[in-house]
Amino acid sequence: MKYETENIITETITEVAKKTLTQLSLHTIENANGTKLIVSNLGAAxxxxxxxxxxxxxxxxxxxxDTHSDYQADEFYLGTVVGRYANRVAGGTVVLDNTTYTLHLREGGYHLHGGLEGFNKKIFQAISFEQEGKSGIIFKYISPHLEEGFPGELQLEVIYTLDDEDVWSIEYKAVCNKTTLINLTQHTYFNLSGNPSNTIDDHQIKILSNYYLPVNKLQVPTGEIAAVHNTPFDFSQPKKIGEDLLKDNEQLQLSNGYDHSFVLEKQHTPILKHAVVVKEPASGITMDVYTTEPAVHFYTGNFLQNIKGKNGIIYHKRSGFCLETQHFPDAPNHRHFPSTVLNAGEEFYSKTVFKFSVD
Known part of the structure; x- marks a missing residue:
């Protein structure tokens, strides 16, 4: 295993630290097969x-x-850790321990992906480690009480590990001194062809789920847990991502494509579950996803438009897809959804695995 780091000096975008210089860094992990993960401590991107x-x-x-300044300006959460609450919470008002808290709201009246400046814009402390057959980075961040409206000081660790079996694992650990909400995910956009000038339409995907969460016009779950059978949301057998995208379906129209959570379990357990298999025929690359989370949010990059990415490539609609393992969006407003409440002093733990292979 090999680990490298490169320091870069730039400006933060936080209002408090605006115009102050802060050290950012890039970190490279490489395994015995040459598989290489390059990450930034800005948003653990x-x-x-x-x-x-x-x-x-x-x-x-x-x-x-290509640059940290691009990540600072990014509006699409490319590759970053999202929190304290990934996805949407309608209304933005939550009651915890008989106290009402108001989260940061977007136009339309919903909270999204941690607020105006969520974890995707935070500078993490990065600590490298090496063990037999694997190496990785521990990212640490302390989220202060009432940051973006969330109660309690949250101590967060995000651990990226790459092993010699071509497995990239992500572990989340957190503890808070007040009862709070937590829903964390990783927002990487994948294109297994290796060329995001191509759409992801021909990728073959299987989602091991029989249910999904329909949404309203704000893309907030309605509360229904709907069967995928006989709908464009049925990925119980492998099919091309683009196969049903143009079908006359209200849910696809509301989201401009797939932007929905698929239910892996209705009652949350800590078991690592096989969630998704994706294969790109031209490259032969297969990606298997496992998670302890009760849902995986499948997003087909519907709102990417004319984004200048790495190496001068312009990203457009469906240049990449996300598989955001997480709890159900808007869980605080639906008692039958698995709870996203983290009690004071309790430890939060979650794990997601991306395993790569070639056929």
């Missing part, structure tokens, strides 16, 4: 992920930017 294709050629399978 995955900048590049090189895996071998069927021609034994290293291929970068994620979307990203």
């Amino acid at each position: 995955v900048v590049s992920l090189f895996v071998k294709d069927k021609q034994d050629k290293l291929t970068d399978v994620v979307l990203g930017y």
